[in-house]
Structure formats: structure tokens, C-alpha cells
Amino acid sequence: MKLLVTGGAGFIGSNFVIYMLQQHPDYQILNVDALTYAGNLENLKSIENHPNYTFAKADITDVQAMDALFSQGVDVVVNFAAESHVDRSILEPDVFVKTNVLGTQVLLDAAKKYSVTKFVQVSTDEVYGTLGATGLFTEETPLTPNSPYSASKAGGDLLVRAYHETFGLPVNITRCSNNYGPYQFPEKLIPLMISRALADQALPVYGDGMNIRDWLYVEDHCSAIDLVIHEGVNGEVYNIGGNNERTNVHIVNTVLKELGKPDSLITYVQDRPGHDRRYGIDPTKITRELGWKPKHTFETGIKETIQWYLNNQEWWTRIQSGEYQKYAELQYGSRLGDSL
């Protein structure tokens, strides 16, 4: 099988490439990534010389580049390539629409032209909007995205759906909750808090810190996508969640405790505009229909993750520079100057 993985140098994408080469060493994997700020080939050092792995630097919105890649023969596409950070989408929505909507459409056109046997769109529970105190997102929950990021992902998902309905393209959409684990870029809650706590810097908790996310260990997400590639019924959506709902303040306290750092580092700052209160995924469909089961509890996953960041300080200190640094100052500088 020849797999085209887009965004394979990002957090979830690189974990997926490594996972697939371990599970299916005979599959050929072509990783295409534009290597924007969060794409990092260092994530793939362990498999870069694998005989069945190839890398191409290209942007998924580049029609000619995508045509050239698909013309080499592709069986399955897994589309991870996306702008993914909500705060950044509030500052610059245009790049989100370009990559997440236009990029998806370019890939769909190429997938149609070259008759791929499966197109998996890796999406997010954020397309469902926010939950109140009760209930869970199911695959039938209406799409009501609240941020430019989630609106752009919903736009991509709807195009995927339309290519199935209109052209019969064999597609699946997966919608995951918050991932965590090795190689997550330190703009996201868990790695950001680990890196700042280690440097004894203030930890910016948005609003009252009681927003809830449903945490999924990245390797469990990868195993779910592997199942969807092989067993997913064309046209179907599958929600993937870890049944691990936690408040943000619980996450931050866990990080502080594991690192032996004081609570006084927590700084409540101005809330994220349009901040979704709660996400919670009902994974019944993928569990019952495809037999998926996560292997990690939150308690083991978070310990392993913190240990990974402790063991790999060079990886994240190197990337905390350049464009990231400028952006972090914009994002946290103003927030931290504006503590509640």
C-alpha cells in the first residue's frame, strides 16, 4: 500500500508516520509537508532512512506540486496538514482558510483525478462547537464552530463530504479531541506549561481555568486512524476521544506537581475570545463498529509525556526561537500583562 501523509512533520502527523512504519513496515509512506513553523523534520529522525519512507517539501495548496506527487501513484491519503492553533487563528484567520479549506480542496481534486482508494480527513471535535455541563459530541452533533480555526476545519470537512456525495470519492472524516504526547509544539497547553514551568515562568491560564478538554494520547489517535484506513465504511465520520475530561487548571496542577514546581506560577489571564467551555467525545461508534480501544489512561499518558519533554529539552528549546518567539510575545506578552 502506498500512503500519502500530508503534514507528516507536524505533531500528530509525525507520530502517525512512525506508528505506521512500525505497524506496517511493508507500506510505502510519502510524507508531504510545507515545513511551516510547526513542521519539524527532527521529529522523524528515527525513521528518515527507512527504505519505505520518502519526504517531499510542498504546500498542499500548490496544485502542480500535488499533481506531481499523486501522479507517482497513491493508494490512500491521510490529510493531517492544517493550521491548528486556535489563538493563532484569532490573529490571522486568512492562513487558516487557505490551508485548511483550499488545501483540502486541492487534495480532494488530486485524489479524484488519480482515483485513490481512500481519503481520510483528520479533523477535530471543535467543529461541533461547545458543550454545556452535560452531554457528549456524537457524529450526529450539528457543526457549530466558534473560532476561525474550527470554522476552517468544518469547511474542509464539508468539502470532503461533498466529494463523497457528488463524485463518489471513498472518504472518511475522523474527529478527535485534544491530543497530547511527544513532539507536540510548545504553543499548546501541555507542552507550553511544561516548558514554562521548567523555566520558572508564569503559566498563563485563560479565564477561570475551568474549561474542560477531553485528552487523547497521540498514539491512541494513530491506532484509530490506522483502523479507519482499513475498516472505515466510506462516507462515514468517526469520533475519536480518550474519555479523559479534565479542567485546564487540573492539567496545569498535574504538570506542576510532576515537576515539583509551586502553584504560585499559575497566573490567571484574560480569556481567549470565543473560548469553548467544554469538549467531550462519545467514541461509541468507532469502539463498537471498528473495535478501537485506547491503550493509555490520562494518568499514565501525562507522566510519559512529561518525561519525554524532560528527556528532550534540546528539541523544544531549539524551536522556541525565531518566528515562534515573536508570536509567543504577541500571544502571552499581552495576556500576561493583563492578569485578571
Ligand SMILES: Cc1cn([C@H]2C[C@H](O)[C@@H](COP(=O)(O)OP(=O)(O)O[C@H]3O[C@H](CO)[C@@H](O)[C@H](O)[C@H]3O)O2)c(=O)[nH]c1=O
Ligand atoms: C495555550 C493555552 C491554552 N489554554 C487553554 C485553552 C483551552 O481551553 C485549553 C487547551 O488549549 P490548546 O492547547 O490551545 O488547545 P485547544 O484550543 O483545545 O485546541 C486543540 O485541540 C483541538 C481538538 O479539540 C484541536 O483541533 C486543535 O488543533 C488543538 O490546538 O487550554 C490556557 O489556559 N492557556 C494557554 O496558554
